Amino acid sequence: MCILSVLTLCMATIAEPTYSGSVAALLHKNCAGCHRSGEVGPFPLISYEDARKRAGFIAKQVRAKKMPPWKAEAGHGEFFDERRLTEAEISTLEAWAAAGAPRGDASAEPAVPTFTDGWQLGKPDLIVRMPAAFTIPADGRDIYQIFVMPSGLTETRTVAAIEFRPGNRRVVHHAIAIVDSTGTARRRDAATPEPGYPTFGGFGILPTGFLGGWAPGNLPHRLQEGMGRELPGGADIVVQIHYHPTGKPESDRSELGLYFTPKPAAKLVRNLPLVSRDIDIPAGESAYKRMVRFTTPEQLTVVGIMPHMHLLGREMKTRAIKPDGSEIPLVWIRDWDFNWQDTYLYRKPITVPAGTRFEVDAVYDNSAANPRNPQSPPKRVVWGEQTENEMCVCFMAVVTKDNAAAVKLRQEFFKQLVTPSMILRFLGGD
Ligand code: HEC
Incomplete structure (x- = not known):
């Protein structure tokens, strides 16, 4: 062996990463939260053996940016709990x-990391639970079940944070909590024998408020001081839970903790859905585009954002164009995956002036080449809550200067985004 090749060999050995040197710490920090026993990841990534036998697969998944699951592109919004590996x-x-x-x-x-399994923000002011355990069969389609959890409150409170705790982390893929002050969700629940009632892409009711979402890896965060979401007295808390069958029968009874603001919040966080209902995707169309444009009549502070499409959705990009023409990127999901619908919370809320235009651009693939297409052969797809329907909504959690501004925002929302057919549909209780 000549000197040169020995040298190259030595250098390669020095540069070579080892499990104990760097890989273990990297996997523990970025993967073990989900990849450990009792969690949503399909196998543990805790020990050397766990990682060694999957080394090639791990490298492939992280290079393809499939793992860790984090769909928001860098440079388009800075969020809490970002799960992203560096190029290095x-x-x-x-x-x-x-x-x-x-x-x-x-x-x-x-050392193997330790995880705290208790309430992350301390004891909640109110804990609500699913009324009974729900059974998830061993296999079959994913299940989207709506559970009604009465708050039992007689007075209105404002909520600074929620913490969703899955009863069975192996099966719970995500959860979204809303408010229903109308009793409609209760009635729908009473009409089905099992706990809760099934849906797919929505709640089957028109929510009267929004509390927040949860997906594996999300940690609870309090809203900025003075901000809160309204939970009216007597209202029900309604939670949609997405279950993914694991191969054996499972049971879940999840709970939700609520943290109230010490005094009623002066700045209410409201839900502004940037929505386009005019979806009509021809069968076979591989790049169907939908856009939403909304100009705010008032100054707004954007606290969080949640893009929402169904299985044909491929991409959603949302930005704000200020009256001076400057652009603020809000979120870009370049590789939409219905399984990883996060509620993204900005590290620093973003304030834009009146006259700012929000632009949502979405792309859908209704071709046979889309492996997630639920219909084979592809069929024409229109708006709706079912698996074979589509949606185009970017929910924004916003704060207005005051109540009068919120009223104006609401009027403008109806003027710019709500079509008469949409109102009729909601009134019909669909
Ligand atoms: C937030 C939870 C979460 C985190 C963090 C996470 N995973 Fe996963 N991982 C999952 C889930 C859930 C699956 C099952 C497939 C799916 O639902 O996308 C999975 C699947 C995988 C797979 C198999 C993919 C397949 O197609 O079967 C690999 C390999 C993997 N993860 C590696 C990693 C590595 C490496 C990290 C850290 C760099 C990581 N994961 C971080 C939740 C997570």
Whole structure:
């Protein structure tokens, strides 16, 4: 062996990452939260053995940015709990797999992380639960079930944070909590024998308020001081839970903790759905585009954002164009996945002046080449809440200067975005 090749070999050995040197810490920090026993990840990534036997698969998934699951593109909004690996981290995992997943010095391995399973923000002011355990069969389609959890409150409170705690983390894929002050969800629940009632892409009712969403990996965060979401006395808390069958029968009884503001919040966080109901996607169309344009009549502070489409959705990009023409990117989901619908909370709320135009641009793929297409062969697709329907909504959580501004915003929302057919449909209780 000539000197040169020995040298190259040495250098390669030095540069080669090992499990104990860098990989273990990387996996514990970015993956183990979901990939450990009793969690949503399909296998643990805790020990050397866990990682070694999947080294190639791990490298492939992280390079393809499939894992860790985080759909929001960098540079389009800065959010809490971002799950994103750096280019250097991805290269480390690739180099490690390519080198045959070396362990390194086992005695220098970092300790297995400990996770706190209790309420992350301390004891909630109010805890509501599913009325009874819900059974998820071993296999079959994913289930979207709506559960009504009466608040039992007689007075209006404002909510600073919610914390959703899945009863069974293996099956719960995401949850969205809304408010119903009309009793409609209760009536729908009473009409089905099992706990709750089934839906797909919505609630089957028109929510009167919005509390927030949860997906694996999300941590609870309090709204900025002085801000809160309204929970009227007597209202029901209504939670949609998405269950993914695991291969064996499972049961879940999840709960939701609410943290109230110490005194009624002066700045109410409201839901502004940037919605286009005019969806009509021809069968086979692979890049169907929908857009929403909304100009706010009032100054707004955007606290959070939640893009929503169904299975044909491929992309959604939302931005704000200020009256001076400058642009603020709000969120860009470049590779939409119905399974990972996060509610994105801005690290720093974004305030824009009156006259700012919000632009939502969405793309759908209704071709046979889309593996997620629920219809084979593809069929024409219109707006609706079922699996074979589509939606185009970007929910924004916003705060207005005061109540009068909120009234104006609401009027403008109806003027610019709500079509008569939409109102009729909601009145029909569909
Ligand atoms: C927020 C939860 C979460 C985090 C964090 C996470 N995973 Fe996953 N992972 C999942 C779930 C759930 C699945 C099952 C497939 C799915 O639902 O997308 C999965 C699947 C996988 C798969 C198999 C993919 C397949 O198609 O079967 C690999 C490999 C993987 N994860 C590796 C990782 C690695 C490496 C990390 C950290 C860099 C990571 N995951 C972080 C939840 C997570």
